[in-house]
Amino acid sequence: MTLANAVLAVIWFGVIAYAVFGGADFGAGIWDLLAGNPDKGERPRALLERSIGPVWEANHVWLIFVLVYLWTAFPEAFVSIMTTLYIPMMLAGIGIVLRGSSFAFRKWAAQLRYRRMFGIGFAAASLMTPFFLGTVAGGVASGRVPIGNAAGDAWTSWINPTSMLGGTLAVVVAAYVAAVLTARDAARSDEPDLASYFRTRALVSGVVAGMVAFAGIFVIRSDAPVLFSGLTDTYGGAVVLLSGVAGATSLVAIYLRKRQLSRIAAVVATVAILWGWAIGQYPWLLPDVLTIEQGAATDAVLVALLVAFVGAALLAVPSLIWLYTLTDSGALDTARPIRSDTSDALLQDLVAAGNETNLDD
Amino acid sequence: MRIEESVVEPLLAVVDANLYAARYQMAISLGFHIILASFGVAYPFFTFLAHYRGYRKRDVVGLRLAKRWSKAMAVLFAVGAVSGTILSFEMGMLWPGLMGPYGDVIGLPFALEGIFFFIEAIFIGIYLYGWNRLSARVHLFTLVPIALSGLAGSFFILTVNSWMNGPEGFTIAPDGSITDINPWAAMFNSGALVAWLHMLLAAYMMAGFLLASTYAVRWLRGNRSSVTRLGFLIPFTVAAIAAPLQVMVGDIAARALMERQPAKFAAMELLPDTRTRAPLTVGGIYVDGEVVGAIEIPLLGSLLATRDVNGEVPGLDVVPDGDVPPVNVVHIAFQVMVGIGTFLVILAGWFGWSWFRRRGPPESKLFWIGASSAGVLALIALEAGWTVTEVGRQPWIVWQIVRTSDAVSASTGIVASAIAISALYIVLGIVTIVVLRIIARRMDAGDDVHTPYGPSGTST
Ligand code: HDD
Ligand code: HEM
Numbered sequence: 001m002t003l004a005n006a007v008l009a010v011i012w013f014g015v016i017a018y019a020v021f022g023g024a025d026f027g028a029g030i031w032d033l034l035a036g037n038p039d040k041g042e043r044p045r046a047l048l049e050r051s052i053g054p055v056w057e058a059n060h061v062w063l064i065f066v067l068v069y070l071w072t073a074f075p076e077a078f079v080s081i082m083t084t085l086y087i088p089m090m091l092a093g094i095g096i097v098l099r100g101s102s103f104a105f106r107k108w109a110a111q112l113r114y115r116r117m118f119g120i121g122f123a124a125a126s127l128m129t130p131f132f133l134g135t136v137a138g139g140v141a142s143g144r145v146p147i148g149n150a151a152g153d154a155w156t157s158w159i160n161p162t163s164m165l166g167g168t169l170a171v172v173v174a175a176y177v178a179a180v181l182t183a184r185d186a187a188r189s190d191e192p193d194l195a196s197y198f199r200t201r202a203l204v205s206g207v208v209a210g211m212v213a214f215a216g217i218f219v220i221r222s223d224a225p226v227l228f229s230g231l232t233d234t235y236g237g238a239v240v241l242l243s244g245v246a247g248a249t250s251l252v253a254i255y256l257r258k259r260q261l262s263r264i265a266a267v268v269a270t271v272a273i274l275w276g277w278a279i280g281q282y283p284w285l286l287p288d289v290l291t292i293e294q295g296a297a298t299d300a301v302l303v304a305l306l307v308a309f310v311g312a313a314l315l316a317v318p319s320l321i322w323l324y325t326l327t328d329s330g331a332l333d334t335a336r337p338i339r340s341d342t343s344d345a346l347l348q349d350l351v352a353a354g355n356e357t358n359l360d361d
Numbered sequence: 362m363r364i365e366e367s368v369v370e371p372l373l374a375v376v377d378a379n380l381y382a383a384r385y386q387m388a389i390s391l392g393f394h395i396i397l398a399s400f401g402v403a404y405p406f407f408t409f410l411a412h413y414r415g416y417r418k419r420d421v422v423g424l425r426l427a428k429r430w431s432k433a434m435a436v437l438f439a440v441g442a443v444s445g446t447i448l449s450f451e452m453g454m455l456w457p458g459l460m461g462p463y464g465d466v467i468g469l470p471f472a473l474e475g476i477f478f479f480i481e482a483i484f485i486g487i488y489l490y491g492w493n494r495l496s497a498r499v500h501l502f503t504l505v506p507i508a509l510s511g512l513a514g515s516f517f518i519l520t521v522n523s524w525m526n527g528p529e530g531f532t533i534a535p536d537g538s539i540t541d542i543n544p545w546a547a548m549f550n551s552g553a554l555v556a557w558l559h560m561l562l563a564a565y566m567m568a569g570f571l572l573a574s575t576y577a578v579r580w581l582r583g584n585r586s587s588v589t590r591l592g593f594l595i596p597f598t599v600a601a602i603a604a605p606l607q608v609m610v611g612d613i614a615a616r617a618l619m620e621r622q623p624a625k626f627a628a629m630e631l632l633p634d635t636r637t638r639a640p641l642t643v644g645g646i647y648v649d650g651e652v653v654g655a656i657e658i659p660l661l662g663s664l665l666a667t668r669d670v671n672g673e674v675p676g677l678d679v680v681p682d683g684d685v686p687p688v689n690v691v692h693i694a695f696q697v698m699v700g701i702g703t704f705l706v707i708l709a710g711w712f713g714w715s716w717f718r719r720r721g722p723p724e725s726k727l728f729w730i731g732a733s734s735a736g737v738l739a740l741i742a743l744e745a746g747w748t749v750t751e752v753g754r755q756p757w758i759v760w761q762i763v764r765t766s767d768a769v770s771a772s773t774g775i776v777a778s779a780i781a782i783s784a785l786y787i788v789l790g791i792v793t794i795v796v797l798r799i800i801a802r803r804m805d806a807g808d809d810v811h812t813p814y815g816p817s818g819t820s821t
């Protein structure tokens with residue numbers, strides 16, 4: 001494996017992590033959007049918020065990781081993509097700002113109408129951001145990004161069949177993964193009605209995602225020939241098939257309420273789609289114009305990036321695992337009973353013991 | 362005359378809407394992000410001090426403050442993270458002529474910074490949601506990685522900026538290609554350490570004075586509770602220690618600049634001609650190659666810059682025609698920064714003196730009025746400092762290597778996005794302040810528990 005391939009593999013690892021973890025956060029926002037009026041939507045929204053609250057910022061960093069690695073290892077491809085696909089990138093960026101800030105603000109809005117306003121900001125941006133990022137993927141995959149400073153078409157580079165496929169697929173897959181994961185969170189926090197609420201949604205969105213992915217094969221065949229021949233000439237097709245099988249498995253598992261299996265299969269299906277894309281497009285960075293080797297930075301830089309990745313693996317990954325373990329076990333779930341040795345408990349004990357008397361306000 | 366013309370000419374040559382729109386958009390985005398980023402660097406430390414005191418001394422006040430500050434921290438971090446993300450987009454979208462040829466040279470610090478973004482985001486999630494979930498001890502110490510990764514993250518980003526001001530770690534071959542790239546040498550460039558220290562102190566000063574000033578206002582309004590007192594003392598003390606150090610580091614930075622970027626230095630000091638026994642120019646503007654309306658303090662310019670009244674100081678005449686930065690902007694911004702820095706040192710000195718004499722903050726109302734304004738002033742100084750650095754580097758995006766006009770994107774729609782970003786940030790800035798005030802009010806009323814759509818009675 002060449003150095004450039006190794007770094008690209010690291011980047012792809014980041015893309016997949018962002019698609020799964022970040023995607024689930026976007027999906028949560030999409031279900032928030034679809035949860036109906038404030039009364040009906042109150043409990044699902046509360047559950048969604050509790051599920052993503054502690055993790056969304058960390059999940060978001062995967063995107064930054066990908067961008068930074070891309071511009072360092074493949075600078076020419078990076079600026080070509082960013083300047084040609086300026087419009088959808090900008091819209092995705094605005095979506096990211098709206099989403100994160102609305103999410104943080106919503107907690108504090110006392111009046112329902114403000115809460116709704118921030119809720120809509122958060123939820124609408126959760127739809128918009130993956131959609132536009134998906135159109136970017138489609139623009140790249142279908143070979144619409146030439147090399148150069150804004151060399152491609154500002155509009156058709158992302159308003160085209162493959163981009164629409166990419167955008168739609170990103171949205172439905174995000175919704176599907178989120179529904180699968182949230183169904184499990186609901187079951188864990190003893191809210192069986194919500195578990196079945198999200199189970200239904202997981203089934204529906206899973207079927208839709210499967211249909212979109214299937215239709216996508218035909219879109220790619222006519223609109224992204226380089227990618228399509230890559231898929232048919234190599235074992236990429238087999239990976240796409242694996243995605244289909246995993247997707248079907250997860251649907252059956254959801255139906256049978258095998259929650260652990262459904263989670264794993266849903267993640268495998270998502271990973272396999274991205275993996276299939278990578279194999280299909282190999283060895284092109286930008287189909288037909290720039291290969292991985294041509295686009296790569298010099299070896300010293302690539303080595304430095306791999307060193308940085310080892311640093312990340314040593315420092316960030318254990319912390320990340322701790323965070324996911326805490327959330328996964330429900331230890332950070334605010335709806336669960338309070339332990340007795342926490343900071344909050346300490347504060348309450350002190351107040352109860354009368355230490356508050358020194359507060360003269 | 363000569364110099365003024367040369368400022369106008371190249372600008373006319375590149376009357377290119379994209380250049381202005383892109384610079385403006387970059388300035389807005391960075392100017393916004395840096396405020397939040399500084400909070401991200403310094404705020405966890407203040408929270409740690411309060412929380413640690415609360416935990417060790419079983420002190421209600423410390424714990425109360427830590428809890429209160431953690432609520433604000435959640436909002437500030439969220440806005441900081443998303444505003445930073447847009448910046449990483451913009452580096453590529455707006456400046457392909459920087460990121461295309463040099464993205465690989467300066468990518469390493471960004472990649473390393475990512476590690477610390479992860480750590481910061483992970484532990485902030487755990488701390489914020491751990492108030493009634495983790496053991497009190499573990500919970501307290503989750504603040505430590507947050508504070509440390511703020512230090513590390515700011516170092517890495519500053520290495521990039523100081524590289525733009527003094528590029529190292531590569532060679533340009535005769536055919537124009539970039540060879541011998543050494544990303545480690547580029548990262549550990551010779552300006553990085555001073556720039557980082559100066560930025561770090563600025564972050565502690567801005568966040569500290571700003572946080573303290575909210576309590577100073579309460580104090581002026583007659584609220585002398587122990588919460589107000591401690592809430593003032595913790596951040597103010599840290600910022601007051603940073604203030605004199607900042608002037609020292611700033612002085613080192615300025616003298617280094619004389620060697621590294623004489624054009625910026627001359628603009629900062631508003632000195633038309635290279636000379637010995639140079640005066641210090643206070644105020645004044647530069648019109649047609651002449652300094653108008655300035656107060657000149659004899660010899661001080663040379664003394665400060667070279668530690669010798671006979672020392673030679675570079676003037677704007679060392680700068681080739683066409684490469685002179687916008688002199689007035691740089692000079693005014695520099696004076697604002699230094700003026701505020703001096704004021705803050707005096708304020709800190711007053712506080713220190715009073716503490717030395719009577720173990721308490723000054724009683725004088727004047728002090729409290731000063732303290733109430735210190736936060737906003739520190740913020741202005743920080744923005745002014747960045748204006749010096751960035752505008753003073755013009756017309757180069759990478760000092761003497763890449764011109765900003767050669768780096769800018771050719772995409773259509775940059776003007777539109779610059780407008781959209783401005784509108785977004787104006788609204789976002791206002792809403793952030795409103796939400797922070799709501800948090801303060803709600804915490805005052807003892808109503809810290811509220812999940813938006815949550816089952817009644819649960820807390821975050
Ligand atoms: C609270 C904020 C604050 C205060 C009080 C000061 N500074 Fe500053 N200064 C900054 C905040 C700042 C900054 C915003 O953080 C900058 C921009 C880039 C950087 O690294 O720091 C900066 C840049 C900066 C530069 C430009 C460096 C370059 O372009 O390479 C110089 C020469 C100084 N400062 C000098 C001073 C001096 C002599 C001060 C004495 C009073 C001073 N600063 C106070
Ligand atoms: C965070 C604090 C910063 C602030 C407030 C800031 C401020 C500014 C301002 C005011 C400009 C416009 C100057 C002009 O065009 O006349 C600018 C330009 C720019 N800055 Fe900074 N800057 C900051 C840090 C950085 C850092 C750390 C980087 C790089 C990693 C950077 C990269 C740029 C670039 C690429 C431009 C556009 C080109 C140019 O006009 O020079 N800035 N910044």
Ligand code: HEM
Pocket residue numbers: 057060061064391394395397398399400401402437438439440441442443444445446447448449452478479481482511514515518519560
């Ligand atoms: C001197 C200037 C800067 C400093 C000191 C700084 C520091 C920080 C800090 C401490 C954070 C995390 C805290 C928070 O989330 O609020 C942050 C977030 C971020 N910054 Fe900056 N930054 C600077 C400029 C820049 C520039 C020029 C870029 C991009 C080119 C950038 C990209 C980011 C990104 C992507 C994030 C989000 C990370 C996350 O999701 O947690 N920053 N910055």
